[in-house]
Amino acid sequence: MSQPQQAVPPPAGTRFRADRIDGPDRAGQATAYRQAGLRLADHVFTVPLDHHRPDGEQIEVFAREVTAPGPTAAERPWLLYLEGGPGHPAPRPTDSQLEGGWLARAAHDYRVLLLDQRGTGRSTPLNRQTLPLVGTPRHQAERLPFYRADSIVRDAELIRRQLTGGRPWSVLGQSFGGFCAVTYLSLAPEGLSEVFLAGGLPGLDADAEAVYRAAYPRMERKNTAYYARYPEDEEQARAIGRYLWEHKVVLPGGILLTVEAFQSLGILLGTADGAARLHYLMEGALLSGCRGPELSDAFQHQAQSLLSFAARPLYAVLHESAYAQDERPTAWAAERVRARFPQFDAGAALASPHARLLFTGETIHPWHFHVDPALRPLHDTAHLLAEDASWTPLYDKAVLAANEVPTRAVVYQDDLYVDAGDSLRTAAAIRGARTVVTGEHEHDGLAASGTAVLDLLLAPDRADG
Structure with missing residues (x-):
């Protein structure tokens, strides 16, 4: 496909926004607010629309950091959360969800980053109101492939290098977010310290x-x-x-x-x-x-x-x-x-x-x-x-077969959205991946189960290998 029309890029760099000011972080760059006893900070990153043309059109990607306060909070490892979809923003946690849910549990062990994948939520939006700015339906269709999992992973890699100083981070993928995480394992495993998948193991060959x-x-x-x-x-x-x-x-x-x-x-x-x-x-x-x-x-x-x-x-x-x-x-x-x-x-x-x-x-x-x-x-x-007949692969079987990143997955036995058979075949194709197969939860088990599904992911001894 031909390249989309180019727009004037916004200024480069990372911007931070907050509502209630709680004071700057240790780098003096970000401000934060508190909700249900947790510290939340809002980040906006500038990334290329096309990562193969880094000097071309730029878009914004929003992410919200969630951390439990404490003397070691700034030293905790990062956990990137990738929401299901495609096309869903990260969750907007309410007080009741934060109290006793998976996110509050994770925020005590990690600095959790809830990513609005490109085109969603507070990231540069893509919808009926903004797509006409690109041009004709043909121009719009040429732009949309830049919003698939491979581009989301490359966004995450740029963000990781800014936030962690280059250190690898953990990733938790729910549903389509898990598909993105498997793409991440294929494209940039060096950026990952561990991967958790909740109902998110795609069929590697399933069109x-x-x-x-x-x-x-x-x-x-x-x-x-x-x-x-x-x-x-x-x-x-x-x-x-x-x-x-x-x-x-x-x-x-x-x-x-x-x-x-x-x-x-x-x-x-x-x-x-x-x-x-x-x-x-x-x-x-x-x-x-x-x-x-x-x-x-x-x-x-x-x-x-x-x-x-x-x-x-x-x-x-x-x-x-x-x-x-x-x-x-x-x-x-x-x-x-x-x-x-x-x-x-x-x-x-x-x-x-x-x-x-x-x-x-x-x-x-x-x-x-x-x-x-x-x-x-x-x-x-x-x-x-x-x-469109110009799609490119999202997974690399050879890289997955040589995987060294600890990978743990929960597979739902009769998942309406993701075929369990495909998921188990993919788990077998990822070297060292460990799985838990459960009939106790539906596809939304991560959010609906409190901390039960996250506990399964964080307890590798429970996995069946």
Whole structure:
């Protein structure tokens, strides 16, 4: 692909920002604030858009440091946290999350750095409002490959050298953040002292099509478990589906609620409390109003919040590109593979008096760029990206086979989002990697389990090797 248009780079260097001033750090550069007894400091770094052209266009990357105060706090090793996604910013911890959660636990042993991966959160944003500044949809599609895992790793390497003085640091990757960590092990293992992976071991050879061939059967299993738990929801889901089939419903935020969009709420089924959330969402969905049966305002409000990509547009735009590693287009793999699983066809299910309406999971389709106002302006860009055939590898098997970085991973036994079989094959391909396979947690186990999953990662004697 040709290079994107160049913008005037901002001044080089690192800037630090803070809210409540707690005084400068020992280097006299940063100020900090306190929350739930922890010290937080906000950092902004300047990095090249294209690391192969370091003097070209520059963007900003934001990160928040979290440390438990103490006389040795400044001497603790650094732990870089990479969030799931793609396209999700790092978590914004509240007091209740900091008290007793994994982050507070980690902050007593490490200086934790929560990274807003490029294009997300407070890093230079990439969305429907900013991408048009790049130019045409073609220019936008040419820019987006710079937001994959390899660029995120190179950002991390620049940041590491600024913060640690060149010393290697630890990395904790959740989901897609784990994919990035495996890329890190491939591209720059010298920057790593240890790696922790929570539901984040990718298939080294699994392209988008292979990922979804394995994913749809897992989605069906999650549906079976859901309807076994809430059998009354079979008819409720069909009733909502029939209503949507017969009516055009535009949610308060502008999302067109089609049957397929309703099915995509099944993404909840991969989280610890997702089945209960979906059940409670549906139980009050339909009511008898002055115009007859209709969807309640409460249901519409909650569905809008769950379905909108306004806060994470890159998740939709780059999702299948996260699996691309050769000169083949992704070509809307989830949509193509879905056609091989007719049990997910909403029209056929609603036409049959006995068929279940099945929910889907972590899949992105062309129709997302029609129904969601946050994605509609990116419709042409997304289609061009799906046609791209110039992808490069994200993992180096030879480097991973010779790995010397201590690597520990938690694999979730029936993870809706990441295939456990792929994860275990990858663990076997990384020299010295140790794994814990657990059926006690869903994909969000790191955040949902308090400190349980982090404790598994920090206790290598519990790993099964």
